[in-house]
Amino acid sequence: MAMNKNTVLAWATTIMIIVGLCLIGLGAFRYNDIAGWGFAAVGGGFFCIAWVFNALKGRV
Template structure:
């Protein structure tokens, strides 16, 4: 096991995650949260849709930056 690998126990199995897979999962989760915030603002709270949308786009941008960092750090 390398220096940057992490052991994660998931349903009884051990998954080895290196830094690239951690960045990949983080970018995926941040993108999902951004989409959820945009949809929540548009569908449930239309009075505050602009604020929710701006924050959602910010989450998507951070997820995009994490995706771009894969393999570079």
């Protein structure tokens, strides 16, 4: 199975979305105090980076 640049970006996007969901879940359910806002913000950042990776597919 050969992995080209688009396949690597697709896997990176998928992993970033999963990690982002986990961080938002931690912020929402595990840490209900101020630290939860930080976890949710970092999870949102992971979504933004995943969006950029998805936009780069086919252009790199």
